[in-house]
Amino acid sequence: MATRSMHAARTLAGDRLAPRRASDSLSAEAWRRFRRHRLAIAGAVTLLVMVVAVVVGPFVYRIPINEIDFKAKLKSPSWAHPFGTDDLGQDVLARMLYGGRISLAVGVTAMLIAIIVGTAVGSLAGHAGGVVDNALMRLTDLFISLPQLPLLLLIVYLFRDLLTKLFGLEAGVFILIVAVIGGLRWMPVARLVRAQFLSLREKEFVEAARSLGARPLRQIARHILPNALGPVIVAGSLDVAVAIIAESSLSFLGLGFPPDIPTWGRILFDAKDNLDFAPHWAIFPGTAIFLTVLSINYIGDGLRDALDPRKVMASRTPAADAGGVATPDA
Amino acid sequence: MRKYVIRRLVLMIPTLAGISLVLFTILALAPGDPFQELATNPNVPPEVAQELRHQFGLDDPVIVRYLRWFTSMLRGDWGFSFVSRVNVDTLILQRLPVTLYVLGSAQLLGLLVALPIGIYSATRPYSFFDQLATSFAFIGFSLPTFFTGLLLILIFSIHLDWLPFIFQTDIDATGPAWVWAQIKQAIMPITVLGLFQAATLTRFIRSAVLDVIRLDYVNTARAKGLSERVTLLKHVVRNALIPVITLVALQLPGIFTGAVITEQIFRVPGIGSLLISSILSNDTPVIMAVTFVFSCLVVLFNLVADVLYGWLDPRISYR
Numbered sequence: 001m002a003t004r005s006m007h008a009a010r011t012l013a014g015d016r017l018a019p020r021r022a023s024d025s026l027s028a029e030a031w032r033r034f035r036r037h038r039l040a041i042a043g044a045v046t047l048l049v050m051v052v053a054v055v056v057g058p059f060v061y062r063i064p065i066n067e068i069d070f071k072a073k074l075k076s077p078s079w080a081h082p083f084g085t086d087d088l089g090q091d092v093l094a095r096m097l098y099g100g101r102i103s104l105a106v107g108v109t110a111m112l113i114a115i116i117v118g119t120a121v122g123s124l125a126g127h128a129g130g131v132v133d134n135a136l137m138r139l140t141d142l143f144i145s146l147p148q149l150p151l152l153l154l155i156v157y158l159f160r161d162l163l164t165k166l167f168g169l170e171a172g173v174f175i176l177i178v179a180v181i182g183g184l185r186w187m188p189v190a191r192l193v194r195a196q197f198l199s200l201r202e203k204e205f206v207e208a209a210r211s212l213g214a215r216p217l218r219q220i221a222r223h224i225l226p227n228a229l230g231p232v233i234v235a236g237s238l239d240v241a242v243a244i245i246a247e248s249s250l251s252f253l254g255l256g257f258p259p260d261i262p263t264w265g266r267i268l269f270d271a272k273d274n275l276d277f278a279p280h281w282a283i284f285p286g287t288a289i290f291l292t293v294l295s296i297n298y299i300g301d302g303l304r305d306a307l308d309p310r311k312v313m314a315s316r317t318p319a320a321d322a323g324g325v326a327t328p329d330a
Numbered sequence: 331m332r333k334y335v336i337r338r339l340v341l342m343i344p345t346l347a348g349i350s351l352v353l354f355t356i357l358a359l360a361p362g363d364p365f366q367e368l369a370t371n372p373n374v375p376p377e378v379a380q381e382l383r384h385q386f387g388l389d390d391p392v393i394v395r396y397l398r399w400f401t402s403m404l405r406g407d408w409g410f411s412f413v414s415r416v417n418v419d420t421l422i423l424q425r426l427p428v429t430l431y432v433l434g435s436a437q438l439l440g441l442l443v444a445l446p447i448g449i450y451s452a453t454r455p456y457s458f459f460d461q462l463a464t465s466f467a468f469i470g471f472s473l474p475t476f477f478t479g480l481l482l483i484l485i486f487s488i489h490l491d492w493l494p495f496i497f498q499t500d501i502d503a504t505g506p507a508w509v510w511a512q513i514k515q516a517i518m519p520i521t522v523l524g525l526f527q528a529a530t531l532t533r534f535i536r537s538a539v540l541d542v543i544r545l546d547y548v549n550t551a552r553a554k555g556l557s558e559r560v561t562l563l564k565h566v567v568r569n570a571l572i573p574v575i576t577l578v579a580l581q582l583p584g585i586f587t588g589a590v591i592t593e594q595i596f597r598v599p600g601i602g603s604l605l606i607s608s609i610l611s612n613d614t615p616v617i618m619a620v621t622f623v624f625s626c627l628v629v630l631f632n633l634v635a636d637v638l639y640g641w642l643d644p645r646i647s648y649r
Contacts, residue, residue, distance in 0.1 A: 142348050145632070147624035149587040150605055151353070154617060157609050158360030245474050249591055252476045253606060265476075272480055272595075276488045283484075286477035294472035301468075 033306040040302020043295035050292060054100035063094040065262065077280055084280040086270065096285055099262035102170075103244055104292070106178055106263070110243035113182025115236045118189025123220055125190070126197025137194070140187045148184050152246060155180050157255050173257050177250065181243045189235050196228035230307035237303055241296040248289050264289050331640070338633050349625045350403075350618075351396060357614055358392040399618070409615035413608070418619045422601065428497075429600030433589055435520045437578070440527030447528075448535025449567060452543060463532060470529025475522050475588065479595035482518045493518055497598040519596045523589065527581075534577055539570040572642045579635035583627040 034040060063081075068088045075085045083093035125136040156176055163172035200206060201224060209223050248265030250256035252272075257263050259270060264285040271282035390398075402409070408418040451460040487495040494515050542548065543566050551561045590602030597603070601620060608616035640646040 142345060142352075145345055145349055145625055145628045146352065147583070147587050147621055147628060149590055150621045150624055151356075153590075153606065153609055154353075154621065155356060158356065241472070248474060249476060253591065253594055255609075268476065268480065275480060275484050279484050279488075282477075282480050286474075286480060290473050290477060293474070294468060297468055297472050 030306040034302045037298075037302035037305050039298045040305075043298030043302070046291060047295040047299065050100065050288070050295075051104065054097055054104060057097035058094070058101075061094060061097060063091045065095045065098045066090060066260065076278070083284045084278065086267075086278070086281050087274060092267070092281055092284055095262040095267060096264065096288060099264055099267060099285075100288060102174065102257065102261060103247060103263045103265070103289070106174065106181070106247040107240040107244040107292075107296075109174075109178045110181040110185065110246075111236050111239040113178060114185040114239050114243075115189055115232060117182065118186035119193050119225070119232060121186065122190040122193025123197060123225065126194040126201070127216065127220060127224075133194075136190075140190050143184070144187045146184065149246075149249070152180055152184065152250065153253065153255055156250060160255075169258060170261055173261070177247055177256060178243075181246045185239055185242065189232055189239075192231050192235060193228055196231070197224060200224045200227055233307055234300055234304045237296060237300040241293045241300070244289065244292060244296075334640075335633075335637060338636070342629050342633065345629055346622075346626060347400065349629075350400060350622055353618060353621050353625075354396045354399065355392060357618060358395065403622075408619050411608075411613055411616050413611045413613045413616075418615050421604065421616060422619060422623065425599060425601045425604045428598055429586070429589060429593070429602065432516060432519050432592075432598060432600065433523065433585055435516065436523035437527060437582070437585065439520055439524030440531055441578070443525070443528035444531035444535055448532045449539055449562070449570075451532070451536045452539035452570075453562065455540060460536075463536075467529045467532045470525055470532075473526070475526055476591050476595060478526070479518070479522045479592060482522060483595075486518065495596060497596050515596075519592050519598055522595075523585070523592050526588075527585065530581075531574070531578075535570070535574055538573050539566060542566050542570045572639065575642065576635045576639045579631050579638055582631050583624065586627055587624055 067090060069085070069090075070088070075081055077084045081091050081093065083091070083096065086092055086095070121136055121140065125133040156173075159176055160173060163176045166172060167175055201219075206219060206223050209219050214222070247256060247263060248268070251263050251265030252269045254269055257266050259266065262270075267285040268282055268289075271278065271285070275282060399409070406419075408422075410416075411418055411421055414421065447463050451457075451463045454460055483495045486493045495518065497515050497519070548561060548565055551565045552558075556565075586601070589600065590605060592598070593600045593602035594606055601623075604616065605620045607613075608620065
C-alpha cells in the first residue's frame with residue numbers, strides 16, 4: 001500500500017519533474033518477473049520466429065502460392081517442396097507463409113477490437129455509474145449469453161457476399177471476421193475494466209488528482225486506466241489465441257476465407273479429405289496453429305505472473321479487488 | 331432461496347427476448363432469403379412466388395415477423411424447415427440424443443481424467459508430476475479440436491485401421507455387435523472433446539485444491555490425527571469442488587457449441603451438424619430455433635451455476 005501511494009504521489013507531483021521514472025521502474029519490474037517464467041520466454045521466442053517467418057518469408061521463399069503443377073501433386077516433403085504439395089501441386093510452405101500473415105493478423109486485430117470496445121464500455125460504465133452503468137452491464141450480460149460460435153458462423157455466412165462486394169474479396173472477409181470475433185469477445189474486458197474503475201476511483205491518488213482539479217477525462221486517461229491496464233493486457237494476450245482458433249474453426253468449416261486466401265484453417269479444410277494420401281498437408285498447418293496458440297498461452301501465463309495485480313500487488317493491496325465482477329457495494 | 335430462483339427465472343424472459351431479437355434482426359438484415367431460388371426458377375410464375383412469400387409473411391416488417399415468431403415459439407410452434415419439410419422441433423429432437431450421448435460421455439471422460447490428476451498435482455505443487463501435468467494441460471487446451479480430430483483419424487482410422495471415422499446412425503447389426511459398433515464409432519469424438527475438457531478442468535481443479543489445502547482447518551484436521559487420505563478427500567476436496575462444479579455448469583453450453591466442430595469432423599448427425607447444414611442451405615426457421623436453443627442453454631446454465639454455488643456453499647447468501 002505504501003509503495004503504491006508513493007508511486008501515486010510521485011506520478012502526481014512529478015508530472016513535470018520526472019515524468020517517466022515511476023512507470024519505467026514498474027515496467028522494468030514486470031519484465032524481470034516475466035523473464036523468470038522460462039516457458040513464457042520460450043513462447044515469446046517461438047512466436048517471434050513465426051511472425052518474422054510470415055512477414056519476411058514470402059520475400060525470401062519465392063515459390064508462388066498459386067502455381068499449379070499437376071505433375072507434382074500431393075507430393076510428400078522434399079527439397080523442392082519442404083512442406084510438400086497439395087492436390088493442385090501448389091507448394092504448402094509458400095501457402096502457409098502467406099496464409100500465416102492473415103491468421104496472425106486476424107488474431108491481433110480482433111484482440112485490439114475486443115480490448116478497445118471492452119475498455120470503452122467498461123470505463124464508461126465504471127465512471128458514469130447509475131443508470132448508464134446498469135444499462136451497459138445489462139448489455140454486457142446479453143452479449144455474454146449469446147451463443148458465440150453459432151452466431152459467428154451465421155453472421156459470417158450471411159454477410160460475406162455483401163462485404164466482399166463492398167471491400168473486395170480479401171479485405172471484405174477480413175473485416176467481417178475480425179469485427180465479428182472482436183465484437184463477441186469484448187465482454188470480459190469490459191467487466192474487468194469496470195471492476196478496476198470502481199475500486200480505483202475511490203483510491204487516494206485519484207481523489208488527490210480530483211481535488212487538484214483534474215478533469216474527468218484526465219483522471220481516467222492519466223490515473224485510472226494506466227493502473228487498470230495489467231489484467232487487460234493479460235486478457236488481451238489470450239484473446240489473440242482465441243481469435244486465431246475462431247478464425248481457423250470458421251475456415252475449417254468452410255465458412256471463413258475462400259480457397260485462394262490460404263489461412264492455416266483453410267489449408268486444413270482443404271487437406272482433410274486427403275488425409276490418407278497426403279497427411280503432411282494437414283499436419284504442417286495444424287502444427288502451426290497449435291504452436292502459435294501454445295506460445296500465446298504461455299506468454300499469457302507469464303504476463304499474468306508479471307502484471308496481474310492479484311499476484312503483483314498481493315503485498316501492497318490486501319484486497320484483491322480485480323477479481324472480475326466483484327463490486328465494492330455488493 | 332426460492333424467491334431468488336423465481337426472480338432469476340423471471341429475469342430470464344427479457345434476456346431471452348433480447349437475445350432472440352438480436353438473432354432475428356441479424357437474420358432479417360441479411361441479404362438473401364430462402365425464396366430466392368423460387369424467384370429465379372423459371373418454372374415458378376412470379377405471382378405464385380409472391381403468393382408464397384405473402385403466405386409465409388416474409389414481406390411484413392421485421393418487428394411484426396419477430397413478434398409473430400416469438401408468440402408462436404411460446405405456444406410451442408417452432409415453425410417448419412424450408413429444406414427438409416419437417417417441423418423444426420421434430421428435427422431438433424431427432425438430432426438431440428446423439429449430441430447428448432457424445433457430449434455427456436465426453437464431459438464424464440474429462441472429469442474422470444481431470445479429477446485425480448488435478449488433485450494429485452495440487453498435493454505436490456511444483457513436483458515433477460505437477461509440472462508434467464501442467465505441461466500436458468497447456469498442450470491440451472492449445473490443441474484445437476479440429477486438429478486433434480484429424481490427428482486421431484490419421485492414426486486410428488488410416489494407419490491402424492481400428493476405428494471408423496464416419497459416424498453412422500443406421501448400423502447394420504444387432505445385439506452385442508450393434509452395441510460394440512456404437513461404442514467404437516463414438517470413441518474418437520468423445521476422446522477429442524473429453525481430453526480438451528480435461529485439460530481446462532485439470533488446471534482449474536489444481537488451483538481450487540491449492541486454494542483450500544493451505545487453510546488452517548486442514549492443518550487442524552491433520553493435527554487431530556486424521557489420515558492424509560481422509561483429510562484430503564473429506565476435508566479438502568469436498569470444499570475445493572464447489573467452484574469446480576460451478577465451472578462445469580458454466581461450461582456446459584460452451585461445450586454444446588464446441589461440439590459443432592467435432593460433429594462436423596466425424597460427421598456425427600447431431601445438433602451441431604444440423605446447424606451447419608441449415609446455415610449452408612439458408613434454412614431460416616431451423617437456424618433461428620437451434621441458435622435460440624443454444625442461448626437458452628447458456629442462460630439456464632448460468633442460473634444453475636449460481637444456484638448450485640449457493641446451495642453447496644452456505645457462506646453465499648441470496649438477496
